[in-house]
Amino acid sequence: MKQLLSIDDLSENDIESLLDLAASFAEVQKRSVPKVPALRGKTIVMAFFEDSTRTRSSFDIAARRLSADVATFAAGASSLSKGESLRDTVETITAMGVDAIVVRHAHPGVPGAISRYTDAAIVNAGDGRHQHPTQALLDAYTMREALGEIAGKRILLAGDILNSRVARSNISLFTRMGAEVVVCGPHTLLPPHRDGTMFGYPVSVVKNIDDVIDSVDVAYMLRIQRERIAEAVIPGIGEYRSVYGLTAERASRMAPHAVVMHPGPMNRGVEIDAAVADSDRSLVTQQVANGVVVRMAVLYSILGPGRFDTDDERAVVEDLNLVDTPDPAEGEESGSDHVDPAPQDSSTKPDNASDPATKVKETA
Numbered sequence: 001m002k003q004l005l006s007i008d009d010l011s012e013n014d015i016e017s018l019l020d021l022a023a024s025f026a027e028v029q030k031r032s033v034p035k036v037p038a039l040r041g042k043t044i045v046m047a048f049f050e051d052s053t054r055t056r057s058s059f060d061i062a063a064r065r066l067s068a069d070v071a072t073f074a075a076g077a078s079s080l081s082k083g084e085s086l087r088d089t090v091e092t093i094t095a096m097g098v099d100a101i102v103v104r105h106a107h108p109g110v111p112g113a114i115s116r117y118t119d120a121a122i123v124n125a126g127d128g129r130h131q132h133p134t135q136a137l138l139d140a141y142t143m144r145e146a147l148g149e150i151a152g153k154r155i156l157l158a159g160d161i162l163n164s165r166v167a168r169s170n171i172s173l174f175t176r177m178g179a180e181v182v183v184c185g186p187h188t189l190l191p192p193h194r195d196g197t198m199f200g201y202p203v204s205v206v207k208n209i210d211d212v213i214d215s216v217d218v219a220y221m222l223r224i225q226r227e228r229i230a231e232a233v234i235p236g237i238g239e240y241r242s243v244y245g246l247t248a249e250r251a252s253r254m255a256p257h258a259v260v261m262h263p264g265p266m267n268r269g270v271e272i273d274a275a276v277a278d279s280d281r282s283l284v285t286q287q288v289a290n291g292v293v294v295r296m297a298v299l300y301s302i303l304g305p306g307r308f309d310t311d312d313e314r315a316v317v318e319d320l321n322l323v324d325t326p327d328p329a330e331g332e333e334s335g336s337d338h339v340d341p342a343p344q345d346s347s348t349k350p351d352n353a354s355d356p357a358t359k360v361k362e363t364a
């Protein structure tokens with residue numbers, strides 16, 4: 001994988017490999033020092049031209065846990081405000097020697113456009129209403145973790161489908177992994193659909209969430225933007241909640257095993273009641289937590305030695321194990337045979353190098 005612009009760039013095998021690789025990184029997360037030197041020497045720029053809490057922090061943490069150097073490009077404080085073009089901005093960043101740029105932009109297609117101005121790998125962190133591929137991957141990972149597998153599951157996607165990059169990415173991924181996708185939302189917020197397809201993938205559209213809520217394995221709620229009221233495409237918040245919201249009463253009619261998901265940020269009391277968002281059914285926190293390991297898998301697959309377009313999945317995972325950062329305490333007790341592929345030059349090693357906290361700095 002050379003870059004990731006769209007979930008449609010990935011084959012079903014690619015997706016399975018990435019999810020398995022993410023599971024390997026979940027093991028790394030449990031270590032006392034949750035860090036591997038896999039991307040030591042690589043530089044990743046976070047270029048977020050649109051606000052983000054989850055995705056930016058998650059990519060940042062993922063890159064640092066792989067020991068990459070991370071630089072943040074603050075669009076609002078850049079020379080873009082002086083009229084510099086996007087192309088000049090990208091070429092300027094590239095000239096500093098970067099290996100990958102993680103891009104979030106309000107306009108569809110900007111990550112793809114940027115990829116034409118640079119040799120650095122581009123990772124799409126969400127572009128307008130177009131695509132959010134790592135959100136789809138982390139959702140699939142979370143769903144697989146909670147329900148065992150995605151094939152055969154019935155997934156309800158409810159809300160503003162038309163303007164949602166999450167819906168577009170997830171409909172592609174879920175259907176290709178064998179799930180049945182059911183869509184529900186205001187008529188004004190549904191994209192064109194005919195012959196049982198939406199965005200080119202098979203879905204069924206229901207007018208009433210109450211018709212399906214008791215039969216779904218997953219209720220995936222989408223954020224409703226308050227601007228839609230000003231645009232007069234929904235009547236009002238209270239009306240929206242009563243017809244399309246996942247209220248506590250509706251959630252009580254879900255099957256015992258069924259789960260609730262939301263990409264965030266949530267509008268509590270609008271598309272999802274606070275009691276549902278905080279209930280045992282809710283996977284919202286797990287989605288955020290899993291975002292780190294899934295993004296580690298994406299960055300590693302693009303920049304690491306085990307890129308899965310050239311190695312089979314097993315080799316990738318074996319490679320990951322080889323770049324284990326040994327836990328000094330474990331090594332002393334168990335005679336660990338972990339291999340550090342890039343041992344420190346003893347002349348530069350600090351005296352307190354056995355301190356796990358110091359080791360984190362060494363690999364940063």
Ligand code: CP
Pocket residue numbers: 051052053054055056126135263264265
């Ligand atoms: N889910 C998501 O993309 O959230 P952020 O906008 O906070 O990154």
